[in-house]
Amino acid sequence: MTFPRAALSMIISLVVSLNIVCLTSTAPSDAADCDGGTPSTGTATGAFTAHADAACHATGGDASGDTATAAHDGVWRKASVPCGKSPILQCRDGLRLCPNGQFMTIVWFETADTHQIMWTRNTCEDEPASSRGPTAGDILNALKRVPLPASVLVIQPPGGATLVNFDTNFFTTAKPFERTVTLLGHQVHFKIRPRSFTWHYGDGEDETTTKPGAAYPALDVTHRYLKKDTVTPSVDTIWEADYQLDGGAWAPVNGTVTKTGAAQQLTIKSATPILVG
């Protein structure tokens, strides 16, 4: 197979031009980019990988964009890639780099009904922050910014006094709730629920339960004080959540948020037996 030198030069110029366009392009929000083997360094490859790399170009938008959106209801997503454990991968600012020094970005299509992930590919982009989806840390920080209900402690008997050696009843009123916040241009929907409760009885005893306690006669969370005293019990509520990013699949938030409760004053009295005739 031979080519005239002038024709060969023109073809090489075209190939170089195409590579520049692909490397500097940004995946649109509604269609995956044709990455053109983005991370490629341009070195020669074996026959099969050459055809794997070329497939994106050869099929163009039909295989990755137009057909996808026509045949499936869903959205294209993309995210930067956090540095992994492999020492052979280049990283900057905690994010993976392409061999050309740009930030490596994963693009994929997620179907609306089953959240199936399809047409995964990599691109390289100049800036990670403007295009990347929220990280797990971003999501947790967003949850921390959601105003949480006060961690209210209810004590029975009421009135700020109880008895020595008596099952003093404690409960709180935390209930699951939902909130939606905007984070880096993405809609994050939280389903927030109490995960556990840490009871500080004020006499040096603490206890963690998954039950919020309940009003008498359900004695779910009780404590017996052993001597007369004045204590300041409180309850902390530990919240957890699931989140949904832009209407996608639900996933657990990687972490919890603790809401510290206000202390109450409680007087512990001793009972004096009185004979009634």
Added chain:
Amino acid sequence: MRRIATLIVGLGLLAVTACSGDAEPSPPPSPTPTVTTAVPTPSSSPTAPVMPEAAREHTEAGAKAFVEYFWEVVDYAGTTLDSSALRKLAADDCVGCQGAVDFVDQMRAGGATFVGATTHVTNLAFDTVMLGAQERTEVVFDVTTPEQTADYPGSVNDERYAATTTHTRFYLKAVARGWRVVLWESA
């Protein structure tokens, strides 16, 4: 417009092929035969590689075994021009995989012979990437190939690839009994 783009890319591939040949000249080609002769066929047909049980494990060792098995299947596909086994290891939406499968099918349809289906996989490294809430296993490795040729009758459409080592990336999706490749690209 798309046809033009396809043509340009096709020409580009030819250019890359030509460049590879220029950079590392292959041994002097044998004289072009004036009469097309039938390509000798092996005396016994190779059998498709059998996936080892280890390659079904959803562990790093399992991913390693799977990738090594995958390339045995690539070699098998290159030798026999039967893409069926290769197709089964790839997710339907793996564009790169489809490119490799199409390459095999085109060679078969064109009556070609593929020379150089003896790859060697080394330096495997593993990681995890998240696509939203879903996890994929990333495997980056080197594939060493000898000089490879897709030899079509008449030589006009032959594709030649110099002996090389290709730094390659797979994303693997765990499925019920093993893995599927969802991304195949040079890394």
